[in-house]
Amino acid sequence: MISLWMEQVSHYPVRPSLQHDLDVDVVIIGAGFTGLWTAYYLNQAQPELSIAILEAKQVGYGASGRNGGWLMGEIAGADDLLRPLAKEDRLASHHLIHDIPDEVARVCAHENIQCDLRKGGVLYCASRYPEQVENIHKQLAQHKQDDYSDDDFRWLNETQLQQQLKMDKAKGALYSPHVATIQPAKLAKGLAQVLEQKGVQIFENTPVKTWQSGQVTTAEHSVNAQWVVPAVEAYGSLLKPMDKYQLAVHSMIIATEPLSEEMWQSIGLDKGQAFSESSRLVSYGQRSADNRLVFGARGGYNFGGRLRPDVTLTEKEMAVRLYLMQECFPQLKDVKITHAWGGNLALPRRFHPHMLCDRKNRIALSGGYVGEGVGATNLAGRTLADLILNKDTLHTRQPWVLNNKPLSALRQWEPEPLRWITYKATNLMLIYEDKVLADLSSPKWKRKLVSKLCDILEGFLS
Ligand SMILES: Cc1cc2nc3c(=O)[nH]c(=O)nc-3n(C[C@H](O)[C@H](O)[C@H](O)COP(=O)(O)OP(=O)(O)OC[C@H]3O[C@@H](n4cnc5c(N)ncnc54)[C@H](O)[C@@H]3O)c2cc1C
Structure with a gap:
């Protein structure tokens, strides 16, 4: 089982692999959201373009x-890049980003893709220790400085939060309306089906071995193309030279059995809201369309950026997620966990998004999603399509766009063992910080000291 979501779409037939050489206008490596959205918007703009997607699995x-399944109208790291812009341009960018869930909803309605999309906003709750309230207020102050309004981010007090979500001991939450939840595999499979109906060729079980300007090769065949789009995110650690720019890390999720209506009344989440308990363990949850609680948190890093092909959680990984989930919802202590899985995502060296177009070598790619790519990939798809078609649009004028730049314009990660040491040390420290802060008897000096150390370690990584 790849995930609960993939299990629910296992009835989709597997497509044939590439059995011959091919000549196309655009070849895309990878059928995740980046590849699929890029193909979609290219096809929308120029239906006569020949496009092929080669997918390893x-x-x-x-x-x-x-x-x-958080479809976010937010882009990690974007604010740092937007800060130097004039206010008018910054507000236009905010609008572009906030509109992502609505754009996805428009495409799904237009193309009849059913992916359980519900736009209920997001609740970053302060429930487990007092520092969470302080941190949320610091974030809100920063958002104000960045010209966001109360319509974008606001504090909900305990009573206001309870109307949406009853998380144990929660003192309030940071709320933003610009987030939807989806069943992501339904979106991926639905988009792929739409693309095929529009003439895009998709080959599954076709791993690309090498790629270069104008050509990609598999074990037996080659595809010549005007443009090459490597859209492999964390899997770049297996596809040189992408491995230099991506730190492939893991995140892991558990899902409960479908819960009773009575149980849901004790939790809330009746509008498709996404939620987090806003600690540095980066937890995230949603109520699935079939009434499960789906709950994840950040994972680890393997030496050399080795991916986790297996999706099974160790006992320890399972225990962390169960602990966090039950801290938030003690009433879930005896429910069955029916699914647990993990996946690989990529961190860029500066934690900033990038959408890059090397016009000389006709290569276009995007990344830097920092674990928040479900929405960002939609904007990336629109942007890469405009860049490939050499259009000057609001998309291509954003500060994360590197137009006419080679891949080497991206900052590289330090070599091993530096990456491993820093990531491991940070992860261990974050787990320790969580323990100290969650123990309300920890002295103030200790709470401050561990949090400061975590800030410093996170600073090295970003
Ligand atoms: C557990 C987990 C939870 C997450 N939760 C959220 C969330 O709630 N909200 C959010 O915004 N983001 C979330 N993310 C991040 C988000 O899912 C990703 O940023 C996004 O899906 C990246 O899409 P992609 O198309 O770039 O990459 P991928 O979806 O990883 O697609 C890459 C594709 O390329 C294929 N491929 C790799 N190598 C080759 C090759 N050599 N030849 C051919 N094909 C190849 C792979 O098989 C894969 O299908 C999460 C990630 C994980 C792992």
């Missing part, structure tokens, strides 16, 4: 078919 096999 199956559509949605990567992070796109395994994630928490």
